[in-house]
Amino acid sequence: MRKIYLVGLISIGIFMFLLVVPSEQKQSAGIDNIEDFIPAVMHEAAIPGIAVARIKEGELALQQVYGMADIEAGKPVTQDTLFNIASISKPIMGVTLLQLVDDGKLALDEDINSYLPFKVDNPHIEGEKITLRHLASHSAAIKDYFDYATYTENRDPSISLEQHLRSLLVKGESLYGSGDYYLTNNPGEHRQYSNLSAGLAGLLVESVTGQSLANYSRNTLFHSLDMETANWRLNGVDLSSIAVPYKVEQCVPYIGLCVDSEAEKMNYLIGRFIDPPFEYKQFHPYAHSGNPQYPDGGVRVSIADLSNFLLALLNNRDKSEAQILSDVMYQEMFRLQLPLSVSDSQRFFWRDRNGLTGHMGTDLGVFVAMYFEPESKDGFIILMNRDMDIKSANAMKRIAIRLMKI
Numbered sequence: 001m002r003k004i005y006l007v008g009l010i011s012i013g014i015f016m017f018l019l020v021v022p023s024e025q026k027q028s029a030g031i032d033n034i035e036d037f038i039p040a041v042m043h044e045a046a047i048p049g050i051a052v053a054r055i056k057e058g059e060l061a062l063q064q065v066y067g068m069a070d071i072e073a074g075k076p077v078t079q080d081t082l083f084n085i086a087s088i089s090k091p092i093m094g095v096t097l098l099q100l101v102d103d104g105k106l107a108l109d110e111d112i113n114s115y116l117p118f119k120v121d122n123p124h125i126e127g128e129k130i131t132l133r134h135l136a137s138h139s140a141a142i143k144d145y146f147d148y149a150t151y152t153e154n155r156d157p158s159i160s161l162e163q164h165l166r167s168l169l170v171k172g173e174s175l176y177g178s179g180d181y182y183l184t185n186n187p188g189e190h191r192q193y194s195n196l197s198a199g200l201a202g203l204l205v206e207s208v209t210g211q212s213l214a215n216y217s218r219n220t221l222f223h224s225l226d227m228e229t230a231n232w233r234l235n236g237v238d239l240s241s242i243a244v245p246y247k248v249e250q251c252v253p254y255i256g257l258c259v260d261s262e263a264e265k266m267n268y269l270i271g272r273f274i275d276p277p278f279e280y281k282q283f284h285p286y287a288h289s290g291n292p293q294y295p296d297g298g299v300r301v302s303i304a305d306l307s308n309f310l311l312a313l314l315n316n317r318d319k320s321e322a323q324i325l326s327d328v329m330y331q332e333m334f335r336l337q338l339p340l341s342v343s344d345s346q347r348f349f350w351r352d353r354n355g356l357t358g359h360m361g362t363d364l365g366v367f368v369a370m371y372f373e374p375e376s377k378d379g380f381i382i383l384m385n386r387d388m389d390i391k392s393a394n395a396m397k398r399i400a401i402r403l404m405k406i
Contacts, residue, residue: 026044027040027043027044028040028041028044028398034062034402034403034406035064037399037402038050038052038064038066038399038402039066039067041395041398041399042066042067042395043278044278044391044395045386045391045392045394045395046248046250046278046281046283046386046391047067047384047386047392047395048067048068048069048071048243048244048246048283048384048385048386049065049066049067049068049069049076049077049081049243049384049385049386050065050066050067050077050382050383050384050399051063051064051065051066051077051079051081051083051302051303051381051382051383052064052065052066052303052380052381052382052383052399052403053303053306053307053310053380053381054379054380054403054404054406055307055310055311055314055372055377055378055379055380055381056377056378056406057376057377057378058311058314058315058377059311060307060311061406062403062406063079063303063304063307065077065078065079065081065303069081069242069243069244069385070240070243070244071244071246071283071285072244072285073240075240077243077385079302079303079304080229080241080302080304081241081242081243081302081303082229082231082237082241082242082243082300082301082302083242083243083300083301083302083303083306083366083368083383083385084242084243084245084288084289084297084299084300084363084366084368084385085297085299085300085301085306085361085366085368085370085383086297086361086362086363086366086368087195087296087297087359087360087361087362088297088299088306088359088360088361088368088369088370089232089295089296089297089298089299089361090198090295090296090297090349090359091348091349091350091358091359092217092221092299092309093198093201093202093205093213093217093295093349094136094201094333094348094349094350095221095313095324095325095333096205096213096216096217096220096221097132097136097201097204097205098325098329098332098333098348099220099221099324099325099329100204100205100208100209101132101329101332102325102326102329105208105209106132106204106208107132108131108132108133108332109131109132109133110131110132111129111130111131112130112131112132112135112200112204113130115204115207115208116200116203116204116207117162117203117207118162118165118166118169118170119170120169120200121171122141122142122179122182122183123171123178123179123182124179124182124183124184125141125184125185125186128141128186128187129187130142130187131187132201132204133337133348134187134188134197135197135198135200135201135204136201136337136348136349137191137337137338137343137346137347137348138191138192138193138194138197138346139187139188139189139190139191139192139337139338139342139343139346140187140194140197140200141182141183141184141185141186141187141189141190142169142181142182142183142194142196142197142200143180143181143182143183143192143194143196144192144193144194144195144196145168145181145194145195145196145199145293146195146196146291146293146296148289148364150164150291150292150293151289151290151291151364152289152290153287153288153289153290154234154239154287154288154290155234155235155290156233156234156235156290156294157290157291157292159292160292161199161202161203161206161212161213161292161293161294161295162203162206163292164199164292164293165196165199165200165203165293168181168196169181169182169196169200181196188338188342189342190342191338191342191343191346195293195296195297196293196296198293198295198296198297198349199293199294199295199296201295202294202295202296203295205217205295212232213232213294213295214231214232214233214294214298217230217232218230218231218232221324224318224319224320224322224324225305225308225309225312225318225319225324226305226308226319227301227305227306227308227309228305229241229300229301229302229304229305230299230300230301230305230306230309231299231300231301232294232295232298232299233290233294233298234288234290234300237300239288242288242300243383243385244285244286244288244365244385245285245286245288245289245363245364245365245366245385245386245387246283246284246285246286246365246385246386246387247260247261247262247283247284247286247364247365247386247387248260248261248281248282248283248284248386248387248389248391249281249282249283249284250267250270250271250276250280250281251276251280251281251282252270252274252276252280253276253277253280257270260284260387261387261388261389264389267389267390268389268390271389271390271391272390275391283386285365286364286365289363289364297361297363303381303383306370306381306383307381310370310372310379310381312324313372314372314374314377314379315377316330332348333347333348333350334347334348334350334357334374335347335348353371354371355373356371356372356373356379357371357372357373357374358370358371358372358379359371362387362388364387365385365386365387366384366385366386366387367384367386367387367388367392367393367396368381368382368383368384369381369382369396369400370382371400378404380400380403380404382396382399382400382403384396
């Protein structure tokens with residue numbers, strides 16, 4: 001009886017606290033003008049900076065920037081500010097891969113061991129054949145791998161992409177274990193998102209061109225689309241031109257409990273049920289990260305140049321009006337890559353979501369999205385230099401919905 005009474009008192013205490021503790025006041029819901037709506041949402045979700053674009057019927061309808069690229073330096077976001085676009089990088093790499101298929105240097109359904117400098121051999125199954133199509137559809141029976149501990153601050157890692165992949169996938173190498181990064185199913189039978197597969201796809205580019213994915217992309221795809229700010233690597237890039245990535249620490253008023261996205265569950269609960277006012281939140285910068293597995297999400301690019309990419313993609317034309325991909329490969333890029341029993345949404349690195357095709361991306365202090373409808377050539381881009389949590393995810397959704405109404 002005493003225990004029930006105590007639980008009741010605690011419950012009443014929590015309820016009373018939630019009634020009196022201040023929370024962020026929602027102003028954005030009543031705002032119709034997108035120029036005022038986005039800054040209001042940014043304030044509510046504690047987002048330092050945002051860049052957005054709206055493509056309508058294959059034309060640029062809107063491109064705007066808001067907020068700060070670097071809070072400490074007082075530097076605003078501009079059209080030329082570079083953002084880490086995280087996993088949106090994967091389907092951009094996919095275009096390069098399909099161009100190499102057009103050129104006859106790669107084949108979609110050839111064993112990748114025909115191209116790689118080492119053999120990929122799943123120890124859990126016999127006689128498997130892993131193809132580029134499997135890598136691009138996350139069905140290669142290769143597990144996901146990413147580790148922030150492998151990141152290097154403000155520079156590219158000294159280890160090469162090949163060395164990194166060997167360490168995980170080749171028997172006897174340092175991180176191989178007992179084939180820890182292979183699944184037990186045959187390729188094509190199961191979809192499981194895999195950053196490691198994207199890394200292997202990037203190594204295919206190196207293997208057949210003799211250049212790194214970074215250099216080859218800069219000299220071919222990026223140049224042909226006027227994406228002069230786009231880079232896969234940090235070396236040679238002015239770091240001050242990149243939006244600083246931030247995590248948000250939120251503190252519960254009166255009791256001083258402070259958490260950020262690294263305490264995922266508590267951060268969710270505080271954001272969901274308390275949502276402290278903006279003045280109880282602080283921005284903490286991350287360093288710019290170099291990633292040894294950079295094909296899984298290493299591109300930094302401005303909203304202006306990423307808009308150029310999406311416009312070119314939807315129209316299948318580069319800056320000289322030449323086709324980016326042949327008609328066959330263009331259709332292949334947007335074709336479902338797996339049986340419907342395996343996935344009804346996975347395309348060539350692109351994936352369907354809420355009736356649109358595209359990709360999202362997250363990394364330390366980064367949350368981005370690019371989605372479109374290939375037939376109508378309508379789409380949007382949203383880039384923010386803030387980590388993903390319940391508040392930024394809700395903000396992303398609301399801004400996307402509003403953009404698509406334009």
